[in-house]
Amino acid sequence: xxxxxxxxxxxxxxxxxxxxxxxxxxxxxxxxxxxxxxxxxxxxxxxxxxxxxxxxxxxxxxxxxxxxxxxxxxxxxxxxxxxxxxxxxxxxxxxxxxxxxxxxxxxxxxxxxxxxxxxxxxxxxxxxxxxxxxxxxxxxxxxxxxxxxxxxxxxxxxxxxxxxxxxxxxxxxxxxxxxxxxxxxxxxxxxxxxxxxxxxxxxxxxxxxxxxxxxxxxxxxxxxxxxxxxxxxxxxxxxxxxxxxxxxxxxxxxxxxxxxxxxxxxxxxxxxxxxxxxxxxxxxxxxxxxxxxxxxxxxxxxxxxxxxxxxxxxxxxxxxxxxxxxxxxxxxxxxxxxxxxxxxxxxxxxxxxxxxxxxxxxxxxxxxxxxxxx
Amino acid sequence: xxxxxxxxxxxxxxxxxxxxxxxxxxxxxxxxxxxxxxxxxxxxxxxxxxxxxxxxxxxxxxxxxxxxxxxxxxxxxxxxxxxxxxxxxxxxxxxxxxxxxxxxxxxxxxxxxxxxxxxxxxxxxxxxxxxxxxxxxxxxxxxxxxxxxxxxxxxxxxxxxxxxxxxxxxxxxxxxxx
Numbered sequence: 207x208x209x210x211x212x213x214x215x216x217x218x219x220x221x222x223x224x225x226x227x228x229x230x231x232x233x234x235x236x237x238x239x240x241x242x243x244x245x246x247x248x249x250x251x252x253x254x255x256x257x258x259x260x261x262x263x264x265x266x267x268x269x270x271x272x273x274x275x276x277x278x279x280x281x282x283x284x285x286x287x288x289x290x291x292x293x294x295x296x297x298x299x300x301x302x303x304x305x306x307x308x309x310x311x312x313x314x315x316x317x318x319x320x321x322x323x324x325x326x327x328x329x330x331x332x333x334x335x336x337x338x339x340x341x342x343x344x345x346x347x348x349x350x351x352x353x354x355x356x357x358x359x360x361x362x363x364x365x366x367x368x369x370x371x372x373x374x375x376x377x378x379x380x381x382x383x384x385x386x387x388x389x390x391x392x393x394x395x396x397x398x399x400x401x402x403x404x405x406x407x408x409x410x411x412x413x414x415x416x417x418x419x420x421x422x423x424x425x426x427x428x429x430x431x432x433x434x435x436x437x438x439x440x441x442x443x444x445x446x447x448x449x450x451x452x453x454x455x456x457x458x459x460x461x462x463x464x465x466x467x468x469x470x471x472x473x474x475x476x477x478x479x480x481x482x483x484x485x486x487x488x489x490x491x492x493x494x495x496x497x498x499x500x501x502x503x504x505x506x507x508x509x510x511x512x513x514x515x516x517x518x519x520x521x522x523x524x525x526x527x528x529x530x531x532x533x534x535x536x537x538x539x540x541x542x543x544x545x546x547x548x549x550x551x552x553x554x555x556x557x558x559x560x561x562x563x564x565x566x567x568x569x570x571x572x573x574x575x576x577x578x579x580x
Numbered sequence: 581x582x583x584x585x586x587x588x589x590x591x592x593x594x595x596x597x598x599x600x601x602x603x604x605x606x607x608x609x610x611x612x613x614x615x616x617x618x619x620x621x622x623x624x625x626x627x628x629x630x631x632x633x634x635x636x637x638x639x640x641x642x643x644x645x646x647x648x649x650x651x652x653x654x655x656x657x658x659x660x661x662x663x664x665x666x667x668x669x670x671x672x673x674x675x676x677x678x679x680x681x682x683x684x685x686x687x688x689x690x691x692x693x694x695x696x697x698x699x700x701x702x703x704x705x706x707x708x709x710x711x712x713x714x715x716x717x718x719x720x721x722x723x724x725x726x727x728x729x730x731x732x733x734x735x736x737x738x739x740x741x742x743x744x745x746x747x748x749x750x751x752x753x754x755x756x757x758x
Contacts, residue, residue, distance in 0.1 A: 323655050431673045433672075434658035434662070437658060514662065551732045554670040555670065
């Protein structure tokens with residue numbers, strides 16, 4: 207192969223050399239940190255994604271070395287490739303910040319803002335985006351567009367009201383599975399993700415649409431309403447899976463597996479496996495292996511300190527290994543006199559109930575049954 | 581030794597005089613202070629019979645609120661639990677099924693909701709965190725109890741009476757407007 211042509215590009219005053227054909231977004235991500243524009247629809251592991259949500263808009267203040275004129279309008283950085291000597295302004299540009307606030311307002315026009323109910327809360331890209339780039343108030347004063355929630359297959363719940371039409375799930379289904387049965391129906395305000403005539407999706411890899419969904423539109427039904435993500439313990443684990451690579455993140459409570467997802471990198475995208483392929487996981491791993499015995503646990507997953515998920519997680523092995531009790535040893539074999547064992551009295555997190563093992567969300571009678579049985 | 585400040589006073593080691601040794605004057609002085617308090621205004625009140633007025637920002641026992649139609653407002657979003665500095669709040673959520681729309685306001689609700697009053701420090705951060713106006717700190721104390729078990733408050737203890745079916749109890753629980 208001939209020598210790769212490297213282009214010099216400056217994003218927010220930081221210069222980096224990238225191969226020709228790289229998009230501005232990818233170049234900014236190589237610099238990392240705040241310089242990287244947010245992306246709701248672009249997904250580097252999916253071909254053809256991007257260009258729809260407009261959150262990654264940047265200002266190009268100098269087109270290239272040969273043609274230094276600035277680009278007349280803000281450009282979508284996920285779809286614009288770099289030129290030699292290009293200068294890009296992201297967070298240093300007033301125009302970009304203003305435009306992004308506008309985009310967030312548009313994305314939230316029809317979004318129900320039901321974060322207290324939504325299972326995605328805490329790891330939702332739209333939450334992060336509106337927190338970082340949005341305004342506190344909306345000027346929208348009409349009825350929000352609503353849809354009935356429905357099931358895509360038996361394990362995936364679709365809340366169309368929360369959807370921002372990023373098309374990531376459509377690309378996933380298109381590129382990962384042999385036959386796509388869901389897509390976007392209707393146009394404009396009526397556009398919705400749907401399966402044709404309620405056809406269910408049954409494909410070994412269709413569960414990945416949950417991971418690519420930037421909002422809570424596609425959620426895991428086996429985890430539905432079980433717990434909030436920030437009360438769970440993300441653990442890296444793997445298993446020998448015949449269909450996929452089997453490298454996942456387990457979301458545990460105690461030793462109970464509440465949820466299984468693919469491992470995600472700092473951009474919220476699925477991590478690559480050591481052989482360089484995206485680490486998509488199969489439905490069996492995701493929905494059916496909810497027993498800690500099925501997995502080889504590697505250790506706690508590193509979570510960004512800025513994330514609410516990192517609350518209550520401490521450095522080292524805290525929470526992953528049971529500390530040795532020293533009381534008996536130093537008190538001549540005497541056990542401490544406990545005034546109350548919380549599990550005798552508390553009805554929450556009972557030791558004989560395994561919520562992670564229930565297939566769907568729990569209902570009132572789930573708890574009543576347990577109460578009657580005990 | 582050099583004194584650090586000039587405030588130090590040397591101890592008076594002079595032997596006491598006869599009158600001082602009698603302690604009579606000092607006792608009378610002390611008793612005068614004691615008896616003078618009998619004529620002052622009492623700072624204490626007789627608690628169970630008499631009650632002190634609460635400050636409008638008083639933070640007492642928690643209540644789980646209902647809306648006008650008597651439906652529970654809590655959706656078990658976990659924000660109170662994550663805001664709680666004492667980690668006193670725990671909950672388990674469930675999905676509302678058809679026919680329960682008159683009981684719960686949203687499609688998800690707290691099937692179990694517990695506050696460990698032994699842990700609670702009544703800081704009111706749960707109230708601040710709640711996006712659904714579901715938890716409030718009322719103007720009552722957490723009552724004393726002989727066992728620790730009595731301090732694990734579940735939903736039956738915390739939930740405000742239904743304004744539709746138990747209007748009297750609801751009004752009583754709500755108390756007088758501050």
